[in-house]
Amino acid sequence: MFHAVGCNGNGVALMTFLGWHAAQLMLGSTNRRAFFADIPFRAVPLYNGRPWFVPLVSAAYHAKDFIANPREVAAERAGKPAKPYAPPRSKAPKET
Numbered sequence: 001m002f003h004a005v006g007c008n009g010n011g012v013a014l015m016t017f018l019g020w021h022a023a024q025l026m027l028g029s030t031n032r033r034a035f036f037a038d039i040p041f042r043a044v045p046l047y048n049g050r051p052w053f054v055p056l057v058s059a060a061y062h063a064k065d066f067i068a069n070p071r072e073v074a075a076e077r078a079g080k081p082a083k084p085y086a087p088p089r090s091k092a093p094k095e096t
Contacts, residue, residue, distance in 0.1 A: 002026060
């Protein structure tokens with residue numbers, strides 16, 4: 001089985017190359033070993049294929065968002081449009 005994983009932040013450039021390299025390995029067109037071929041691919045601890053942690057993480061981020069912006073979150077849940085974001089104005093130093 002051939003697979004390419006772990007290209008966080010470098011997806012387009014790296015996955016294009018890794019896909020090409022995997023195809024060459026499948027076709028037997030290269031005798032060059034993949035860089036990570038000998039590193040075992042271990043499973044993530046406590047993960048059995050069912051994403052049980054997604055609701056917990058989602059709830060944590062909802063709570064964090066509510067703590068930071070309670071009025072905006074309440075307005076959004078009530079179906080009212082939220083105010084557009086306006087960055088804070090910097091105070092200009094007073095001339096002396």
